[in-house]
Amino acid sequence: MAKRSTKKPASKKPAKKKVVKKKLSKAVKKTAPKKIIKKSAKKPSKIKTSKKAPKLTSEQLALKVQNKVEGFIKKLYKKNYERHDDGRFLIFEGSTVVQTVIRPWHSDDVVVESFSYVVQDARLDDNLMKFLLRENAVLHFGSFGITYDGTVIFSHSLAGAHLDENEFSASLKSVARIADHYDNQIVAMAGGMTAREAMKKGIM
Numbered sequence: 001m002a003k004r005s006t007k008k009p010a011s012k013k014p015a016k017k018k019v020v021k022k023k024l025s026k027a028v029k030k031t032a033p034k035k036i037i038k039k040s041a042k043k044p045s046k047i048k049t050s051k052k053a054p055k056l057t058s059e060q061l062a063l064k065v066q067n068k069v070e071g072f073i074k075k076l077y078k079k080n081y082e083r084h085d086d087g088r089f090l091i092f093e094g095s096t097v098v099q100t101v102i103r104p105w106h107s108d109d110v111v112v113e114s115f116s117y118v119v120q121d122a123r124l125d126d127n128l129m130k131f132l133l134r135e136n137a138v139l140h141f142g143s144f145g146i147t148y149d150g151t152v153i154f155s156h157s158l159a160g161a162h163l164d165e166n167e168f169s170a171s172l173k174s175v176a177r178i179a180d181h182y183d184n185q186i187v188a189m190a191g192g193m194t195a196r197e198a199m200k201k202g203i204m
Contacts, residue, residue: 062087062102062110065160069100069112072168091172094180097195098172102160112163114172115155116179118144120203122152122192131189135182141174144182152186154179 056064066087073081073089082090089100096116103111122128124146132144132152142156156171183194193201 058104058107061161062104065102065110065112065163068163069102069168072165073100076169076172091176093176095183095194095196096176096179097199098176098179100172108161110160111157112160112168113155113157114175115153116175117151117195117198118154118179118183119152119186119192119194120198122186122190124150125190128186128190139178141171142178154182
């Protein structure tokens, strides 16, 4: 009877596989992308907002604009102006008188109107009307008009709530100089009297 072999069958070699696994895992580790650490974004600092000023009433806004306008006029004409109790300003330049008034417009703004009575009691014929309309077409600031009593005026208006010195100065000087330039010309053409002459006679 043949003897059974006492040798154990050769076992599989898992060690090699483990080594392979280890080598693979090392290779994977080397080639794997590094973890990207996201930096936390800084929280934006809170912006301090100033409190809104309380809304002015129409009367308060009109008074504020009147005081601002008087400051502008003082710089331009020194003491050569008048402020009346009703809020009107009178400016004297050459043979003309310019009035500046603050008129209501809407709840958030007022109108600053500067105008001059150019000629009073002129003949309002076709020649004069055509002349005034033609001049309106070429003038940069303001326009000629006729009041209810037939006086020739020249006027220009601006919004008052955010009025600045430069635009007010341009408006006021334009009215003064244009009225002073045209008044004698209109008198020669259609008769009447200038604003200064009417004031001397107590008509204005």
